[in-house]
Amino acid sequence: MFEVLVDHIEKKVHLTEPEKELIRPLFMARKLRKKQYLLQASEVCTHLTFVAKGLLRSYNVDDKGNEHINQFAWEGWWISDFYSFLTQEEALFNIDAMEETEVLMISRHDYEELTLKVPAMDRYFRILYQNSLVTKDRRLMSSTTHTAEEKYLQFAKRYAPILGRIPQHLIASYLGLAPETISRIRRKRMTKDAG
Amino acid sequence: MFEVLVDHIEKKVHLTEPEKELIRPLFMARKLRKKQYLLQASEVCTHLTFVAKGLLRSYNVDDKGNEHINQFAWEGWWISDFYSFLTQEEALFNIDAMEETEVLMISRHDYEELTLKVPAMDRYFRILYQNSLVTKDRRLMSSTTHTAEEKYLQFAKRYAPILGRIPQHLIASYLGLAPETISRIRRKRMTKDAG
DNA sequence: AAAAAACATTGATCTGGATCAATCAGCCGG
DNA sequence: CCGGCTGATTGATCCAGATCAATGTTTTTT
Missing domain, CATH: 2.60.120.10 (Jelly Rolls)
Structure with a gap:
């Protein structure tokens, strides 16, 4: 150790x-x-x-x-x-x-x-x-x-290695956003990726 | 020097x-x-x-x-x-x-x-x-x-010695606020102090 | 001392993201 | 395999502070 x-x-x-x-x-x-x-x-x-x-x-x-x-x-x-x-x-x-x-x-x-x-x-x-x-x-x-979306995407990139270890509402708290906002950003991205 | x-x-x-x-x-x-x-x-x-x-x-x-x-x-x-x-x-x-x-x-x-x-x-x-x-x-x-007002008051306190050397719109820019917001905060304070 | 920058104030309007309110999904311990 | 956390989603509404648009003031330049 x-x-x-x-x-x-x-x-x-x-x-x-x-x-x-x-x-x-x-x-x-x-x-x-x-x-x-x-x-x-x-x-x-x-x-x-x-x-x-x-x-x-x-x-x-x-x-x-x-x-x-x-x-x-x-x-x-x-x-x-x-x-x-x-x-x-x-x-x-x-x-x-x-x-x-x-x-x-x-x-x-x-x-x-x-x-x-x-x-x-x-x-x-x-x-x-x-x-x-x-x-x-x-x-x-x-x-x-940056906008809420830019902040989230930047975070996801920078923290990629441990993203899976951090619940979304704590990411929101780190970024100064409401958990709902992160949720909506992700939904928007999902549908955009699909289309 | x-x-x-x-x-x-x-x-x-x-x-x-x-x-x-x-x-x-x-x-x-x-x-x-x-x-x-x-x-x-x-x-x-x-x-x-x-x-x-x-x-x-x-x-x-x-x-x-x-x-x-x-x-x-x-x-x-x-x-x-x-x-x-x-x-x-x-x-x-x-x-x-x-x-x-x-x-x-x-x-x-x-x-x-x-x-x-x-x-x-x-x-x-x-x-x-x-x-x-x-x-x-x-x-x-x-x-x-903090709210806009709290940010401004904190800044005014911390930067008291050089406050006179910094134009208000640059303070606004430092705090991530619109210049108009600082102006309104100050007005509010003025009238409050007077009352 | 006039003209022009640079800065500040004030009011009217707009908006990104917060807040409120359900509902839904997954997981974990007993 | 059920009941209770913990977390995520979705929709409706709200608001602090931005933006837009003038007008006023102070400082700088010439």
């Missing part, structure tokens, strides 16, 4: 054996059942989480009780309420497991230590965040410039 | 004198007139840009010719089309100056070199991107969960 993490890191930076040995004890393994919370809004997010297996989502709940999904994280992704993790203020997001999931977690303190002791990890996270920023920029742009 | 950059970096990490000397020649200073492009969509974004003085915006233009502002960058901010910078593919964003502006720019090649030779800069950018991710998360959340 730790190997999944090391493999992921070594795709971006080189680690020496002693560095790997230093890293290992900083992570805590944990299993989550389907629907189990990893974090609830108004708690403090104490750990950064790496997904070794399974699927998680982060989401916030608005005044009217509607859920808005912020991120899906599956094998090889990191997830957290970054704001809360960095400031140690109350989290705004909930994170829970959509499947049986196995994760590796590192605490705020150990994360600081890790980046200070292993400069390659500063570099790893720098590259990781860099890529993440590109994704967020794209998503933000899509949210203002 | 270079000092503005070094000050900014040293708020996050420590630099030795030799490191500063190494960094200096990697940056190119440039002045921009109001309305001058720093980057146009479909060019390749070759440099990361630090704003020493002035105000820039990045934005994309949709099929209907509408501009959607992605970011404002003033003194102490970085701006680029990150996707294009990293991949050397065509940029999707335009970047131009909203005021007379002075910037420091670093090329893709020198950025690589910088982070390899000065690990503190990996750390600096790691922290920078980390904070940037928090901001983007917030903005994304706001875009799906």
